[in-house]
Amino acid sequence: MSTNADIEILNELRELTKDKENWKANIDDVALKLNYDYSADVKAKVLWLLGEMGLKYPEEIECHVKDIASYLEDNDPKLRERSANAIGRIGRADNDLVIVYMDKLMKLKDDESFNVRHAFIWACENIATSNPDLFCDKLDIFYEMISDSEDKVRIEAPEMFRVIGKTRPNCVKHYLKKLEYFAENDENRIVRIHSAGAIRITKKALEQ
Structure with a gap:
């Protein structure tokens, strides 16, 4: 108190x-x-x-x-x-x-x-x-956290791929198929939205 x-x-x-x-x-x-x-x-x-x-x-x-x-x-x-x-x-x-x-x-x-x-x-x-390069070799951590036991954590985890994918898309490229699964199938709507956003941002950066 x-x-x-x-x-x-x-x-x-x-x-x-x-x-x-x-x-x-x-x-x-x-x-x-x-x-x-x-x-x-x-x-x-x-x-x-x-x-x-x-x-x-x-x-x-x-x-x-x-x-x-x-x-x-x-x-x-x-x-x-x-x-x-x-x-x-x-x-x-x-x-x-x-x-x-x-x-x-x-x-x-x-x-x-x-x-x-x-x-x-x-x-x-x-x-x-x-400094996105600090995390390019740590993305497995955030991918695993998309399956966390708490929705608050699960909702935030895909955002890390959006941040990295914007400037280091090749680091995220390997995860696109995995993120697509969450974007299409996850039971939480925000997890689906954030996963789709990470995919969109990464693909856009890869095209540039």
Whole structure:
């Protein structure tokens, strides 16, 4: 349960989230909150905000990435989820800042929390936007996740093929027939739509 102090800080963070013009000046103060004994709710909000700040100001976030990444192994699934989100956004801006933490991020593919597994895919999509080559030899992971036990994860997994297929279609070419099966037969409509979208984007890129 959040204390009154936590509630006050959450309100401050929500206001700062909307005040993007002051993000750069407040990065250090926000990051400092990770080192205090605040509730998981506060730290989750801090991690999310730092990720968005890092997307906009990667140079200023660099000194805080280690602290952010430490939560990839936290006992609280919400904090693992938000840490993955943040690493993804920071990596989208500058993948060099997160390369050293990729092994820890990749372990989240097997996390017991489906929200963490979903965040893992989303983070990888973000990083792949700026460096798709990091994932060309890892696409089996995302193909297997289309058959995850949770629909939220299954819906997101084909999106990784869309992201990679847009700029590295030859990496996805091998998976087109497999994706066609999901696009035509999966019981979940969104999985079918996302699989079809990945196929369409990849084929378009192959033709160019």
